[in-house]
Amino acid sequence: MHWPARLKLFPFLAWLPAQTGRSVRRDFLVGLGGAVLALPQSIAYALIAGLPAEYGLYAAVVPVLVACLWGSSWHLICGPTAAISVVLFTSVSPLAVPGSADYVELVLLLTFLAGLFQWLLGLLRFGSLVNFVSHSVVVGFSAGAAVVIALGQLPYLLGIDLPSQATGYDSLVHLLALLPRFNPACLAVAAISLGSSLVIRKLWPRAPALLVGIVLGSLVVWALPTLFASVPRVAAFSGSLPPFSPLSLDPATVLRLLPTAVACGMLGLVTSLSISRTLASRSQQMLNANQEVRAQGLSNMVGAWFSGYLSAGSFTRSGLNLQSGASSPLAGVFSALLVAVFALCGAGLIAHIPLPSMAASILLICWGLIDFAGIRALYRVSRSEFVVMLLTLAATLLLELQTAIYAGVLASLFFYLKRTSQPRVQQWVDGDEEILRLEGSIFFGACHFVQLRLQRSTARRVVIEGQHMNFIDYAGVTMLHQEARRLRGLGRSLCLRNAKAQIVEELLKLEGPDQCPIEFQPPL
Numbered sequence: 305m306h307w308p309a310r311l312k313l314f315p316f317l318a319w320l321p322a323q324t325g326r327s328v329r330r331d332f333l334v335g336l337g338g339a340v341l342a343l344p345q346s347i348a349y350a351l352i353a354g355l356p357a358e359y360g361l362y363a364a365v366v367p368v369l370v371a372c373l374w375g376s377s378w379h380l381i382c383g384p385t386a387a388i389s390v391v392l393f394t395s396v397s398p399l400a401v402p403g404s405a406d407y408v409e410l411v412l413l414l415t416f417l418a419g420l421f422q423w424l425l426g427l428l429r430f431g432s433l434v435n436f437v438s439h440s441v442v443v444g445f446s447a448g449a450a451v452v453i454a455l456g457q458l459p460y461l462l463g464i465d466l467p468s469q470a471t472g473y474d475s476l477v478h479l480l481a482l483l484p485r486f487n488p489a490c491l492a493v494a495a496i497s498l499g500s501s502l503v504i505r506k507l508w509p510r511a512p513a514l515l516v517g518i519v520l521g522s523l524v525v526w527a528l529p530t531l532f533a534s535v536p537r538v539a540a541f542s543g544s545l546p547p548f549s550p551l552s553l554d555p556a557t558v559l560r561l562l563p564t565a566v567a568c569g570m571l572g573l574v575t576s577l578s579i580s581r582t583l584a585s586r587s588q589q590m591l592n593a594n595q596e597v598r599a600q601g602l603s604n605m606v607g608a609w610f611s612g613y614l615s616a617g618s619f620t621r622s623g624l625n626l627q628s629g630a631s632s633p634l635a636g637v638f639s640a641l642l643v644a645v646f647a648l649c650g651a652g653l654i655a656h657i658p659l660p661s662m663a664a665s666i667l668l669i670c671w672g673l674i675d676f677a678g679i680r681a682l683y684r685v686s687r688s689e690f691v692v693m694l695l696t697l698a699a700t701l702l703l704e705l706q707t708a709i710y711a712g713v714l715a716s717l718f719f720y721l722k723r724t725s726q727p728r729v730q731q732w733v734d735g736d737e738e739i740l741r742l743e744g745s746i747f748f749g750a751c752h753f754v755q756l757r758l759q760r761s762t763a764r765r766v767v768i769e770g771q772h773m774n775f776i777d778y779a780g781v782t783m784l785h786q787e788a789r790r791l792r793g794l795g796r797s798l799c800l801r802n803a804k805a806q807i808v809e810e811l812l813k814l815e816g817p818d819q820c821p822i823e824f825q826p827p828l
Contacts, residue, residue: 315595316373319632327631334630335638338381338621342643344514345618347538347654348666349384352453354393354402355411357538357654359613360384361647362546365640367607367615372636375599376592377580381621381636382603385575386669387449388568388614390456394471395564403539410561413551415614417558417565419604422573426598440686441712442574443678444693448472448700448708450670455479457670460663461494463487463534472701489532494660497521501668514665521661536659543651545644546610567710568614569601576600576617587626688719725749729757738763743772746780754780758787764796767825770803776810785814788821799823 310317323331342364350360363384371382392411393402400407424430452472459466464482466475501517525532577593584591604614625635682690696712703711727744738761746754758766776784788798800811800822812820 315376316633319378320634323632323634328634331630331632331635332638334625334635336642338625338635338639339642339646340512340515341621342383342618342639343646344512344518344662344665345621345669346384346643347657348514348662348669349386349389350613351538351659351662352386352393352456352666353384353389353411353613354397355408355613356403358544358647358651359408359611361643362611363607363613363615364643365546365612365647366610367603367612368636368640368643369603370606371599371603371615372633372640374595374602375580375633376595377584378587378589378633379622379625379630379635380576380580380596380617381625381639382576382600382615383618383621384613385572385616385618386453386666387446387575388572388616390449390453391564391568391571392614393456394452395561395568399560409549409552410557411613412549412608412611413553413557414561414565414568415604415612416551416608417561418569418572418614419601419606419608421566421569421601423598423601423605425569425573426594426596426601429594438689438692438712438716439578439678440682440689440692441696441716442578443675443682444696445571445700445708445712447674447679447693448697450674451701454667454670457663457666460536460659461490461667463490463536463660471703487534489535490658490660493521493525493532493535493658494664496524497658497661498664498667501665505668514668517668518657518661518665521658521664522656525658525661526656532658538654538657538659538662543648545648546612549609549611551608569604572604572614572616573597573600579617579622688723692716692719721749726753729754731757733763736763737765737767739767739769741769741772745774745776746784747775747777748779751779751783755783755787758798765799766791766796767799767801768803770800770807773803773807776807781811781814784811785821792821797823799825801825 343361346360346364347357348360350357350363353359368382371380392414396402396407396410396414400410452475455472455475458464458479459482462483464479464485464487466478466482497517497520500520501513504511504516505513525535525537577596580591580596600616604612607613607615621639630636679690679693682693692712692715695715696708699708699711724744724747727742727746727750729743730741732739740757740761742754744750784798784800791798798821800808802825808824811822814820
């Protein structure tokens with residue numbers, strides 16, 4: 305096998321042989337910090353997704369290994385995320401009881417389908433399709449998902465037994481009705497964990513604040529068993545490496561899960577590529593977007609067979625990777641291996657974690673999901689993008705989350721088409737010529753707007769300055785031909801000046817150079 309083909313199949317061969325003893329030691333220490341950060345987050349995200357706690361650890365092992373070894377980014381670390389976890393929960397919980405064997409099987413099947421969709425996008429070099437999910441949609445969805453997640457964790461924080469609801473609005477309504485039944489002991493444990501995490505984050509920003517808060521809450525419950533006897537704990541599990549999970553590819557189930565799988569796959573790719581591009585700009589790395597998309601898909605396809613549910617880029621862990629000086633994706637590999645060691649040896653400790661402490665930690669994660677600076681920037685820079693963000697936020701609270709993603713994308717496309725359908729036109733008169741400088745493209749959406757501007761002209765000669773036209777489609781070609789013939793019938797003319805070669809070529813295809821009613825400057 306030739307070296308280029310080998311690199312395409314095993315891209316990690318491009319950087320792995322170049323590692324030195326010093327770089328490996330540095331990456332190991334960075335990976336250790338990433339594993340410490342991943343432990344509480346992964347468990348919390350699994351609970352958000354309605355899965356047993358151990359599945360959060362499993363999702364931080366095999367998918368992370370595959371994404372690091374086959375990806376393009378030096379610093380991107382994947383794993384379970386809050387937004388995807390809540391989408392999985394709201395999508396799959398109506399089909400099976402959360403935490404049950406059937407529920408786990410459906411989540412893993414959905415993960416495989418989402419990974420297959422991502423891998424096919426990368427294989428066909430369609431990675432740019434994720435750009436249709438605009439930044440405003442991501443900001444609005446993240447803020448809405450944070451609120452939905454927080455509402456879903458408040459029952460654990462308050463010690464209230466509340467069944468899962470389809471939307472954030474339904475959760476709020478039912479929670480307010482049951483609020484008088486709250487458990488003071490649960491609230492006290494949550495307050496201890498939340499307060500200690502905030503203090504640690506303030507005094508030592510690089511310390512694992514979430515882990516410290518969970519440990520302190522657990523110690524308080526352990527030290528005062530009589531006072532906190534009513535506080536529920538995380539369900540115990542036997543320590544093991546990620547087990548093999550055969551998937552049942554039932555056609556009816558696949559078709560039922562496919563829309564959610566596509567939505568989750570797109571959301572995961574947008575998150576991962578946004579993070580990897582941000583990190584690449586800081587580290588001056590050249591990023592291969594299609595390779596990264598393929599790696600994300602492969603990690604979820606393989607991870608699903610080893611009990612890893614849907615993963616995507618984690619900004620906190622990836623940012624820690626960059627700030628700590630990771631020299632290669634080997635830091636992510638070490639992080640995954642260390643999480644696997646904990647899943648094998650430290651499972652008994654997890655059974656001592658109080659659910660209110662986990663809920664308090666998740667509330668802190670939710671607060672970090674809301675991009676307040678990005679929301680303010682959207683309001684200052686683009687009111688239309690701000691409206692898209694608000695619509696996505698509202699849809700996230702009022703609709704099922706996968707529907708909210710589609711609603712946000714459609715809103716973005718609507719405003720984009722509205723903006724491009726009215727290209728900017730500068731107009732002035734020079735003698736017997738009326739000149740229209742068109743800044744945009746003439747496609748089917750803009751044809752009516754441009755035609756109206758041409759029909760308002762009363763000059764003997766109408767000139768379109770075309771140096772800023774990027775492309776023209778069949779509808780635009782037909783419209784310009786019709787307007788040129790209309791003006792010729794009135795003893796007037798239509799001229800296209802300084803147009804790009806491909807624009808002129810498209811216009812001449814309809815009737816040929818001899819029959820074209822449009823004049824060109826410079827002449828053909």
